[in-house]
Amino acid sequence: xxxxxxxxxxxxxxxxxxxxxxxxxxxxxxxxxxxxxxxxxxxxxxxxxxxxxxxxxxxxxxxxxxxxxxxxxxxxxxxxxxxxxxxxxxxxxxxxxxxxxxxxxxxxxxxxxxxxxxxxxxxxxxxxxxxxxxxxxxxxxxxxxxxxxxxxxxxxxxxxxxxxxxxxxxxxxxxxxxxxxxxxxxxxxxxxxxxxxxxxxxxxxxxxxxxxxxxxxxxxxxxxxxxxxxxxxxxxxxxxxxxxxxxxxxxxxxxxxxxxxxxxxxxxxxxxxxxxxxxxxxxxxxxxxxxxxxxxxxxxxxxxxxxxxxxxxxxxxxxxxxxxxxxxxxxxxxxxxx
Amino acid sequence: xxxxxxxxxxxxxxxxxxxxxxxxxxxxxxxxxxxxxxxxxxxxxxxxxxxxxxxxxxxxxxxxxxxxxxxxxxxxxxxxxxxxxxxxxxxxxxxxxxxxxxxxxxxxxxxxxxxxxxxxxxxxxxxxxxxxxxxxxxxxxxxxxxxxxxxxxxxxxxxxxxxxxxxxxxxxxxxxxxxxxxxxxxxxxxxxxxxxxxxxxxxxxxxxxxxxxxxxxxxxxxxxxxxxxxxxxxxxxxxxxxxxxxxxxxxxxxxxxxxxxxxxxxxxxxxxxxxxxxxxxxxxxxxxxxxxxxxxxxx
Amino acid sequence: xxxxxxxxxxxxxxxxxxxxxxxxxxxxxxxxxxxxxxxxxxxxxxxxxxxxxxxxxxxxxxxxxxxxxxxxxxxxxxxxxxxxxxxxxxxxxxxxxxxxxxxxxxxxxxxxxxxxxxxxxxxxxxxxxxxxxxxxxxxxxxxxxxxxxxxxxxxxxxxxxxxxxxxxxxxxxxxxxxxxxxxxxxxxxxxxxxxxxxxxxxxxxxxxxxxxxxxxxxxxxxxxxxxxxxxxxxxxxxxxxxxxxxxxxxxxxxxxxxxxxxxxxxxxxxxxxxxxxxxxxxxxxxxxxxxxxxxxxxxxxxxxxxxxxxxxxxxxxxxxxxxxxxxxxxxxxxxxxxxxxxxxxxxxx
Numbered sequence: 001x002x003x004x005x006x007x008x009x010x011x012x013x014x015x016x017x018x019x020x021x022x023x024x025x026x027x028x029x030x031x032x033x034x035x036x037x038x039x040x041x042x043x044x045x046x047x048x049x050x051x052x053x054x055x056x057x058x059x060x061x062x063x064x065x066x067x068x069x070x071x072x073x074x075x076x077x078x079x080x081x082x083x084x085x086x087x088x089x090x091x092x093x094x095x096x097x098x099x100x101x102x103x104x105x106x107x108x109x110x111x112x113x114x115x116x117x118x119x120x121x122x123x124x125x126x127x128x129x130x131x132x133x134x135x136x137x138x139x140x141x142x143x144x145x146x147x148x149x150x151x152x153x154x155x156x157x158x159x160x161x162x163x164x165x166x167x168x169x170x171x172x173x174x175x176x177x178x179x180x181x182x183x184x185x186x187x188x189x190x191x192x193x194x195x196x197x198x199x200x201x202x203x204x205x206x207x208x209x210x211x212x213x214x215x216x217x218x219x220x221x222x223x224x225x226x227x228x229x230x231x232x233x234x235x236x237x238x239x240x241x242x243x244x245x246x247x248x249x250x251x252x253x254x255x256x257x258x259x260x261x262x263x264x265x266x267x268x269x270x271x272x273x274x275x276x277x278x279x280x281x282x283x284x285x286x287x288x289x290x291x292x293x294x295x296x297x298x299x300x301x302x303x304x305x306x307x308x309x310x311x312x313x314x315x316x317x318x319x320x321x322x323x324x325x326x327x328x329x330x331x332x333x334x335x336x337x338x
Numbered sequence: 339x340x341x342x343x344x345x346x347x348x349x350x351x352x353x354x355x356x357x358x359x360x361x362x363x364x365x366x367x368x369x370x371x372x373x374x375x376x377x378x379x380x381x382x383x384x385x386x387x388x389x390x391x392x393x394x395x396x397x398x399x400x401x402x403x404x405x406x407x408x409x410x411x412x413x414x415x416x417x418x419x420x421x422x423x424x425x426x427x428x429x430x431x432x433x434x435x436x437x438x439x440x441x442x443x444x445x446x447x448x449x450x451x452x453x454x455x456x457x458x459x460x461x462x463x464x465x466x467x468x469x470x471x472x473x474x475x476x477x478x479x480x481x482x483x484x485x486x487x488x489x490x491x492x493x494x495x496x497x498x499x500x501x502x503x504x505x506x507x508x509x510x511x512x513x514x515x516x517x518x519x520x521x522x523x524x525x526x527x528x529x530x531x532x533x534x535x536x537x538x539x540x541x542x543x544x545x546x547x548x549x550x551x552x553x554x555x556x557x558x559x560x561x562x563x564x565x566x567x568x569x570x571x572x573x574x575x576x577x578x579x580x581x582x583x584x585x586x587x588x589x590x591x592x593x594x595x596x597x598x599x600x601x602x603x604x605x606x607x608x609x610x611x612x613x614x615x616x617x618x619x620x621x622x623x624x625x626x627x628x629x630x631x632x633x634x635x636x637x
Numbered sequence: 638x639x640x641x642x643x644x645x646x647x648x649x650x651x652x653x654x655x656x657x658x659x660x661x662x663x664x665x666x667x668x669x670x671x672x673x674x675x676x677x678x679x680x681x682x683x684x685x686x687x688x689x690x691x692x693x694x695x696x697x698x699x700x701x702x703x704x705x706x707x708x709x710x711x712x713x714x715x716x717x718x719x720x721x722x723x724x725x726x727x728x729x730x731x732x733x734x735x736x737x738x739x740x741x742x743x744x745x746x747x748x749x750x751x752x753x754x755x756x757x758x759x760x761x762x763x764x765x766x767x768x769x770x771x772x773x774x775x776x777x778x779x780x781x782x783x784x785x786x787x788x789x790x791x792x793x794x795x796x797x798x799x800x801x802x803x804x805x806x807x808x809x810x811x812x813x814x815x816x817x818x819x820x821x822x823x824x825x826x827x828x829x830x831x832x833x834x835x836x837x838x839x840x841x842x843x844x845x846x847x848x849x850x851x852x853x854x855x856x857x858x859x860x861x862x863x864x865x866x867x868x869x870x871x872x873x874x875x876x877x878x879x880x881x882x883x884x885x886x887x888x889x890x891x892x893x894x895x896x897x898x899x900x901x902x903x904x905x906x907x908x909x910x911x912x913x914x915x916x917x918x919x920x921x922x923x924x925x926x927x928x929x930x931x932x933x934x935x936x937x938x939x940x941x942x943x944x945x946x947x948x949x950x951x952x953x954x955x956x957x958x959x960x961x962x963x964x965x966x967x968x969x970x971x972x973x974x975x976x977x978x979x980x981x982x983x984x985x986x
Contacts, residue, residue, distance in 0.1 A: 013479075020476030024485065028492040127371075135373055139624070143616035145568055147575045148591050148609030151598050159599040234752035241705055241747075242740035242767045242818065246732070252766070253755050260757065275481040279572055283595075293484070294576050297491045305491075309484045316481070332757055332802050366667055 006324055014317045021313045022074065022306060026067055029302030079307035084299045089307035093289055097311075098182020099169060100281065100288035103211060104273035106204050110212035111219050112266060118216070119223025123231060123258075124250055134220060141217030146276070150210040150283035157206060165203050167285040174199060207284045211277060215269050222265045226258035233257075260331050267323040271316040367629060374628070377621025384615050388434040397425035399432040399585050408601050418603040420593070426604065429585040430611050436586040438615060440501050441566035448505045449559045452512025457551060459513065460520025471517070474510040482507050486569060490578040497580040500573040504566055515558055519551035553630040560623035564616040571612050587612045647875055647889060647963050649680040651724070654826040654858045655704060655743070656680040660718030661882075662703065669930035673699045675882040676718070678955075681826060686852065686859045688869040688890070690905065691879035694926045697862045700879070701830045704860070705739050706730070723825060741771045744819035746848075748831040750811035754803040760814055761799030764821065771822045786817040790847060809840035813847065820851055827852065830862045845872055866905050870894050875963075878902045881927060881937040884955070888964035898958060898966035900942045936968070944970060 045053075054060050058069055073080065079089035115138075122134035158166030169184055170176060177187035177196060184200035230236065231254050239249045274289075281290035289308060296304035368374050387394060396416070403423030411418045417426035459470040477485070489503035573579035574588025582589070587608040594605030649656060657679050664671040674696045681687045689697045702708050704720060706727055720727045722743050725734070739745075747753040755763055764783040768774060774782065780799075787795035790813045803811055812832060819827050829848065833841035849872055852859050861873060869876050869890060876893050878886040878901065886899040897903045904922035924941035927933060935952050939945040948969050956971040958964045 016475060017479040020479045024476065024480055025488060028488050132373060135624075139373075139617055139620045140613070143564055143568070143613055143620050145571055145575070145588070145591070145609060145612045145616075147572065147588075148605065148612065151591065151595055151605050152609070155598055155602050159602075234747060234749055235755040237707060238745075238747060238753045238815075239755070239766075240739065241707055241745040243736045243738070243770055244766065245736055248770075253758070257755070257757050271481075275483055278483060278487075279575065282576060294487075297487050298577060300491060302488075302492075305484070305488050309480055309488070312481050312484065313479055333804055363667065 007321070010317060010321045010324070013320075014314070017313045017317055018074070018310060019071075021309050022071060023067075025302065025306035025309050026070060029306065030063060030066075074310070079310065080303035082296065082301055082304045082307075084296060084301040084304065089304050092292060092304065093307055093311055096287060096289040096292045099286060100274060100277050100290060102183040102185065103204065103207055103277055103281070103286060103288060104270060106208035107211035107215060107273050107277075108266075108270050110208055111215035111269070114212075115216045115219025116223050118220040120227055120250065120255060122220065122224040123227030123254075124246075126228060126231075135224070138217040138220040138224075141213050141215070141220070143217075144214060146210055146214050147279045147283050149213060150207070150280055153206045153210060154283070164206055166206065169203050169287060170196070170199055171203075207280050207286050210283070211273060211280045214276065215273060218269055218272075219266060222262050223258060226262050227254055229261075230254040230258045260327070263326060263330065264323055267319060267326070268316075271312070271319050274315060275312045364629070368625065371625060371628070373621050374625025377618050377623075377625055380614060380618025381622050384434060384438055384618055387431055388438050391431045391435060395425075395428035395431045397428040399424060399428040400583055401425070408597060408604070410601075411603050417607040418601070420590075420604060421597065426590075426607055429590065430587070430607050433585040433587045433590065433608060433611065434615070436497060436580055436584060437567055437571060437588070437612065440497065440504075440570045441563050441615075441619070444501055444504045444508065444566040444570070445559050445563045448508035448562070449512050449555055451505070452509040453516040453551060453555050455509070456513040456516025456518075457520045457548070460517040461524065467517070470513065474513050477507070477510045478514075483569070483572070486573065487576070487578060490573055495578045495581060497570075497574075497584060497586060500570055500579040503573075504569050508562060508566070511558060511562075512555060515554050516551045519554060523550050557623075557627045557630050560626040561620070562623075564618075564620035564623060567612060567616050567619065647682065647685075648961075649963070650682065653680040653682050655720075655722055655860060657700070657704075657720045658718050660700075660703075660720055661716040662699070662713050663716055664713050666930060671929045672932055673713070673882050673929060674703075675932070677879070677882065677884055678718075679877050679884060679887070681858045681860050683825065684853075684856045684858055685875060686849065686861060686873045688861045688863060688873035688876040689879055690863055690866060690869055690876060692864060692926055694881070694929060695879040696882035697864075697879050698830055699882075701745070701828050701860065701862045703727075704828055705743060705745060706735055707745075737771075740767055740824070741822045742824055743826040743828060744822070744824040746812070746815050746819050746827065746829040746832045749835050750808055750815055751803070751835065753815060754811060756803055758802075759799065760801055760803065760806070764799070764814075764818055767818060768821050783817075783821070786821055787814070789820075789851070790814075790817045792817075808836050809844060812836060812840075812844050816844070816848055816851065820855065820857070823855060824857060826858050826860065828860045828862070831864070832861070833868070834863075834865075841868075866908065878905065881929065881932060883937075883967070884965075885938070885968070886966040888959070889962050892959070892962060892964055898971045899938075899968045900944055900970070901938050902966075904941075 051060075058066055061069070070080065077090065079093070081087065082089050082092055085092055118134045118137065122131045122138075125131045154166040157164040165171065174196065177184060177191040177193060180187050180190050185197065185204065188194075188197035188200055227250075231250075236249060236254060239253050240246075244252070277286070277288060278290035278294055280286065281288045282294050285291065289311075293305060293308040295301075296308070368378065401424060403419070406415070406419050406423040407421055409415055409419040409423070415425050415427060417430060420426055420429070455470060459467045486500075486503045486507050489506060490500045493499035493503065570579060571586070571588025571591070574586045575592045577589075577592065580586030580589045582593075590608035591605045591612075594601070594608070597604050657677055660674050660677045661672070662674045664673055677696065677700060679687075679689070679700075689700060691697045699708065703713075704722065704727065715728055722738055725738060725742075727735070727738070730738070754760070761780070761783060764786070765776065765779050768779040768782055769776065772779070772782075783799060784795040787798055792798055792810070792813055798806065798810070798814065803814075806814065815832075827848075832848065833844050836844060845868065848859065851857070861869075863869060873890050875888065876890050877884045878893070878899065880901050886893060886897065886902045893902065894906065897906050901922070908922075922941055927937055927940065933940065935950040936942070936945075939949040942949070946969070953967050953969045953971075955965040955967050958966055958971060
């Protein structure tokens with residue numbers, strides 16, 4: 001029952017989000033000065049051609065009808081056509097999505113691998129030197145402009161040391177592996193091409209560090225605060241009173257319980273990483289949705305922007321549902337109320 | 339049996355010095371937390387630079403000197419020069435007026451507008467409240483960076499529009515906070531009592547609600563300043579914020595990107611300025627939260 | 638309830654399982670110092686059930702926690718005195734040695750069985766953690782032992798309890814599990830910090846009876862921390878009365894109950910329903926426990942004491958009333974010979 005309720009709530013939320021996002025982006029796109037029909041037709045087109053395009057796009061209809069048409073298309077999975085690329089927005093996004101997801105997952109993994117130990121240390125040595133260092137690092141992560149960090153890494157590891165590549169997903173001239181998952185790291189392995197795998201991995205390192213460093217602070221802070229909550233609990237005192245060593249208490253008792261509430265936060269950061277990739281992808285010329293949307297925004301290609309916003313919001317809601325499910329699996333107390 | 343001896347357990351604090359005591363306690367708390375201290379010092383330093391930039395700068399930030407273009411850091415130009423020979427040190431100092439000014443404006447404006455709207459929503463209630471809250475839910479459902487970028491693009495690239503876009507997007511957070519406070523305060527006995535005695539709704543609002551909604555709003559505000567500066571510089575970086583020749587840190591990093599492999603200093607120093615400023619405000623924000631959020635106490 | 642006072646030596650000896658001598662500790666706070674313990678001396682002999690009674694702020698829980706060094710290490714400072722368990726100095730012991738004492742030589746039971754067990758770990762795993770940590774047993778053997786322990790605690794279905802999470806058990810059942818855990822490594826000393834305060838009255842009794850039964854069977858000494866005088870009178874051999882971080886009266890329970898010497902003890906006892914004639918008001922002690930960061934000079938009870946006199950401006954030492962029974966009281970009035978009427982009776986007449 002509780003599960004069905006959750007599902008109903010989430011689906012309601014999903015509808016609200018899609019409605020909201022489309023309404024907002026739609027309003028914005030019609031607030032702008034400038035005429036998309038003129039933009040598409042080009043400077044030399046005659047008024048008749050522009051008028052024709054305008055009619056084709058439905059731009060001559062009243063606003064509410066235009067919105068209705070957009071929503072109707074949306075229900076059929078049609079996000080409209082990009083003004084800049086002249087291709088369906090959904091196709092564009094599909095093409096760029098795997099790259100972004102691969103980057104976001106790599107960044108999430110990195111930030112959890114470093115952020116969780118950092119948060120644990122911070123909480124265990126609460127208010128002591130280690131805590132101050134870890135917290136400084138976490139705040140620095142949150143305060144670092146991702147685009148600047150990316151540039152710095154490029155200068156150092158590509159420009160000066162020449163250890164790692166500074167842009168793209170593969171060296172120029174290399175053919176991408178046959179598309180299976182869209183993740184180069186996995187597709188290259190499926191294709192059995194280790195050289196290509198290492199090439200892809202090298203390209204992933206710097207963008208993943210850039211994106212992950214910002215998230216690192218979020219993870220470390222969440223873990224620290226959850227750990228502090230747990231370490232103050234009575235059962236910790238019990239575990240100590242029965243002779244368990246400090247680290248056994250921390251790792252076996254406090255950490256698992258601190259991870260339960262943190263799953264929500266950590267999971268949602270994946271959503272943040274997906275659209276946070278916007279800047280990182282731009283800096284590293286990473287061919288993902290982020291770089292795509294930045295170009296779309298700069299050329300006032302609102303169908304593309306709307307499509308991106310709706311897709312990311314959609315993923316966000318799905319992610320929320322997945323986290324809710326996961327939560328039920330890992331916390332034995334969830335069934336308690338029923 | 340002799341009468342009981344009466345001796346005061348502890349001398350009561352003199353009434354007159356209550357705020358001094360509070361201040362002393364506050365100072366004590368801040369002193370105990372080196373990170374809050376650091377945040378406070380950095381913030382003060384940044385604010386001083388912002389105010390005294392004309393006196394601190396070694397050059398006119400907009401004076402061209404093509405003979406000296408893209409010069410490396412030296413005694414004459416501490417941070418080097420840019421592609422038209424402008425002194426980067428002076429531009430970074432002046433840049434604080436744009437970058438820090440924007441983030442302060444954004445934080446205070448969205449806090450004020452959101453706080454006011456939230457309090458009104460909570461007190462008026464009914465349909466007005468419903469409408470406002472649905473609107474805020476919708477705004478919150480859109481990824482904020484995307485919304486900001488779309489808004490900024492639609493309004494046209496300029497620092498002011500970027501500022502407006504970020505402010506608009508931050509408002510819902512404050513509305514929610516303030517509304518929650520307003521609602522819980524309306525439920526409190528003493529406010530209900532005041533209501534039955536005919537105290538006007540608005541009178542009530544201005545005092546109780548404002549006073550009680552303040553701490554959580556302040557916590558949110560102090561945590562927001564740091565992220566506002568990152569947002570603003572990100573917009574500057576992708577060309578949706580400040581335009582040439584304005585000295586804004588994000589835009590400077592963006593221009594420096596063209597020279598990044600040979601003239602590393604161009605992008606580095608404005609970026610460091612963003613990093614330091616954001617770190618300072620974030621540390622201070624954490625400190626304020628620890629002081630004002632009772633849940634954090636005792637940790 | 639029949640009094641079950643053990644007829645063994647009550648004097649402190651080398652064999653004491655817990656001995657605390659003139660212990661003072663402080664908690665530094667903002668602009669002040671909380672003087673939590675001010676010269677506490679107490680001891681627990683093998684097999685004894687000893688109560689420490691007092692209001693909140695008396696230092697009874699701090700004493701219990703400090704016995705196993707469970708207070709946050711950086712929060713307090715030891716000003717004087719010593720504390721040892723089975724002859725091992727606990728205040729200077731290294732963490733490594735503490736781990737061997739905790740749970741094996743001395744175990745502890747806490748007030749809230751609701752929160753004292755890890756909410757997301759099954760009971761069985763939590764018990765095995767402790768058993769395997771202290772005894773070189775295989776997992777299967779440890780499991781057999783845990784089940785036996787639970788059955789010994791009159792738990793009907795040990796296997797099911799082992800597979801349960803704490804929230805699936807009742808409060809009384811959880812406390813039985815705690816007691817099973819406490820006895821799992823056959824400790825010489827069991828410190829029980831208000832073990833029944835959070836339970837229903839009927840369950841309280843069952844749990845205490847169980848605790849005493851098992852302690853007597855195994856010869857385990859118990860230090861029972863409580864604020865409930867009725868509980869002391871029913872279950873404990875000896876009692877220490879604490880006030881503002883110091884012992885103010887001590888002795889064999891029967892003697893203290895029959896002839897309390899410290900006005901504070903008298904106040905505690907007069908709160909017992911059976912001490913009051915029908916129709917009379919229950920007497921409570923007026924006033925409040927003084928602030929531990931600004932303790933008055935002299936006797937700390939004098940502001941609440943009906944018998945305060947000028948001499949009380951000096952701190953009264955522990956006066957020996959009956960050396961053979963280790964009976965003492967820290968009140969100037971204790972000097973009055975035992976034959977004289979006690980102050981309470983005097984004031985009531």
